[in-house]
Amino acid sequence: xxxxxxxxxxxxxxxxxxxxxxxxxxxxxxxxxxxxxxxxxxxxxxxxxxxxxxxxxxxxxxxxxxxxxxxxxxxxxxxxxxxxxxxxxxxxxxxxxxxxxxxxxxxxxxxxxxxxxxxxxxxxxxxxxxxxxxxxxxxxxxxxxxxxxxxxxxxxxxxxxxxxxxxxxxxxxxxxxxxxxxxxxxxxxxxxxx
Numbered sequence: 001x002x003x004x005x006x007x008x009x010x011x012x013x014x015x016x017x018x019x020x021x022x023x024x025x026x027x028x029x030x031x032x033x034x035x036x037x038x039x040x041x042x043x044x045x046x047x048x049x050x051x052x053x054x055x056x057x058x059x060x061x062x063x064x065x066x067x068x069x070x071x072x073x074x075x076x077x078x079x080x081x082x083x084x085x086x087x088x089x090x091x092x093x094x095x096x097x098x099x100x101x102x103x104x105x106x107x108x109x110x111x112x113x114x115x116x117x118x119x120x121x122x123x124x125x126x127x128x129x130x131x132x133x134x135x136x137x138x139x140x141x142x143x144x145x146x147x148x149x150x151x152x153x154x155x156x157x158x159x160x161x162x163x164x165x166x167x168x169x170x171x172x173x174x175x176x177x178x179x180x181x182x183x184x185x186x187x188x189x190x191x192x193x194x
Contacts, residue, residue, distance in 0.1 A: 030128025
């Protein structure tokens with residue numbers, strides 16, 4: 001089964017598996033370049049949680065599909081990524097149950113919420129409510145490093161985020177000044193984790 005192979009390869013790359021934590025998923029709502037990855041790294045460092053990054057999982061999916069000579073396409077890759085998260089939560093039995101989901105939940109929140117509840121995970125949602133001016137600045141910076149990131153998708157991301165903002169109750173909202181907000185997030189998480 002392809003998901004099992006992806007899981008085994010992914011598990012071998014994850015950090016902090018032996019650090020005991022109770023079941024909690026920290027997840028993010030926000031468009032690309034809103035600071036999700038930066039904040040996820042800070043949370044991982046402080047609490048030694050298990051950080052799952054979509055880009056890393058996508059890379060593993062591509063490698064497994066190439067190895068099996070399965071023709072790739074964007075739709076199949078997205079479905080595999082989506083199915084993998086449910087498989088991961090169902091299969092994961094390491095000591096460290098603090099999962100930091102370094103990706104946006106805006107598109108598939110209803111399903112993710114159902115999975116978290118089904119597998120007994122509490123969740124903590126951080127909304128990255130960053131100004132469009134700041135998002136544009138960050139995207140321009142990324143555009144130089146990663147040309148595949150483009151402004152054409154910004155309108156789609158904004159719509160998905162606006163919908164998520166109406167439907168998803170955040171436990172913490174980050175505004176433009178991330179460094180100032182980090183300590184406040186840690187204080188809230190300390191109550192849940194420690």
